[in-house]
Amino acid sequence: MEQGDAEEQAHYASVLLSFREYEAFVMREIFRRKKHLQSLHVDMQRRLPQSSTMRNLHHFVNAAHHNQLFLERIVQAQLEHEHVELPQVNPKTPLQSPPRHLAKLKSTLHQFVRDWSEEGKKEREMCYAPILKELKRVLPVKPENQNMQRVLIPGAGLGRLALEIAAKGYAAQGNEFSYQMLFASNFILNWATQPGEFEIHPWIHNPSNALAITDLLRPVQIPDVSPTQLLGLDKGNRPDFSMCAGEFLEAYANDKECWDCIVTCFFIDTAPNVIEYIAAFERMLKPGGYWINLGPLLYHWQSGGGDDDERYAQSVELSYEEIKHVMGTYNFKILKESQRECEYTSNVKSMMKTVYNCAFFTAVKDVPAAQ
């Protein structure tokens, strides 16, 4: 085994272990709430309603445990692929995972809501629906090109958009780098057989901005539709869908003019250097191929996230105007352009949400006529 492989294996095991440590992690926060509530003056405690957090913290404990059972299913699905020795943990075991891994588990649960719940439908309508419509417009599916137009979706997350694209009759490939997302998408894509099969409690982590405690505790059923159904496998449809694990630039380093369309949704700002992504898109697309983008420019590597990843030392944060100029130097011609308000893993019941004014554009790789 090479050194790179050994490091990769260690990272794989470390992320997988963090899935198992979720409950122990969340219990620390629930214990904090309990301690603070119990140190309230008794006169104040008496003023709280029967339904208060004070009297209902055990529901949070139960919900965290419920989430852990779900995450353990994801761990089990991974262990079927690849044998890894993982320690057993319980809520009292000292945490071994770095805080950033544990924090990502909360986001992973939120991603399930975005991609695979009825509650996430509104968000998907904002982001995925206009992309699907635009894809249909520039590359219509006809009987003679069914499953032949190759569409790549980098940053595929839990795979919903990629799957929707495959279901429409494209040869769709999702690419994803994060093990959290890969483990979770592997599970939902390959193990979910019917709508509402699993129940999670994704909103227990943050007690702020709650109208009611029941809003924090409310369960979310996933998936809203089984991947099998969505792809029409049960009706004899034979879609072309795949997921590719790996860092985008590395995974597609050798691809040249082989994609009909690249769809980026909340993706390009994950680049330390977005120009490298643009260059890669240009290389990978066939002449006349399309790049459809929707997303903000919330550059992920802008400021140090408490770890020493070297990408923090490279981050450049281009404005949208600069990106469009750079696109021009790579022969991209913007055909259509607008701004769209979208949300990303919003809690619909929270008193606070983030709204992105996304850049939504379609560009064509416009190869100059005379070479």
Next chain:
Amino acid sequence: MEQGDAEEQAHYASVLLSFREYEAFVMREIFRRKKHLQSLHVDMQRRLPQSSTMRNLHHFVNAAHHNQLFLERIVQAQLEHEHVELPQVNPKTPLQSPPRHLAKLKSTLHQFVRDWSEEGKKEREMCYAPILKELKRVLPVKPENQNMQRVLIPGAGLGRLALEIAAKGYAAQGNEFSYQMLFASNFILNWATQPGEFEIHPWIHNPSNALAITDLLRPVQIPDVSPTQLLGLDKGNRPDFSMCAGEFLEAYANDKECWDCIVTCFFIDTAPNVIEYIAAFERMLKPGGYWINLGPLLYHWQSGGGDDDERYAQSVELSYEEIKHVMGTYNFKILKESQRECEYTSNVKSMMKTVYNCAFFTAVKDVPAAQ
């Protein structure tokens, strides 16, 4: 001088010094951007437009310097009140201020936009306009009660809402704890004589989510209206307006049944224990007095902010439902209640914004008939 006073003085001087260190602080970020852009491959650098950050970083340097000149005016205004020995600093001096003080200076510039610019008007219409309307409804101003109805505005920030209330004919008092806000409000309230007198560049701090670099660099003129004009002093109006510095619970510890109305706007979630605020409001209001509230429940002391303030160890995060129940136990009766979408120091040109689904209510202190 007592120990408490000495500590307070040291804190005062430390916050004041941070105003002077703003430019040096921001220059570190601008230098980071420069270093990262310069390490781009030369082919990529060539693809950037003439207008790019790459070629325009000196505009950010100038803007930071411009902001520093403005903040130095604020420092000078404070030094007229109270003599403090402050070291001179320049952009190359090592920073003495704690990061949290420096971070608050960015927010202070944003607060100027919210409270004292034309650009902030939309935000004020969302938050202040409904409050002013409701205040007028419950406590109409008539010739016979002109400047006699006492309204307290805790968490007054840069004083705009309190001033608007005074201008309408109430005896208005703003209360504010943060020295950043107090220094800034002292300056704008007492030193600004005409609209557009000062120019700041509040949006240079964050390069993400920019449509164009000019959006980041754009100047904002303040104030939109001079406080003198707003209060009608130039027209012979004699309003009753004051600001009270200090922590809310301490500053009003001895007030009993002396306020006609307490207006809280984005305030109650600054309490480590919101029940203490509710108890204080009940004690301070006259029987039949009103509490008008608008805000989310983004509890400020929920998680450690990197400092060891003991309030982090007390924070309780009640849901809105719990708060209403507690209000009932303090004889508050909610007369009117709704939810309103509001923003807070939003950058109108950014591709990302936070939207709060605020609880907006009017409650009356409903003292039981038979004692």
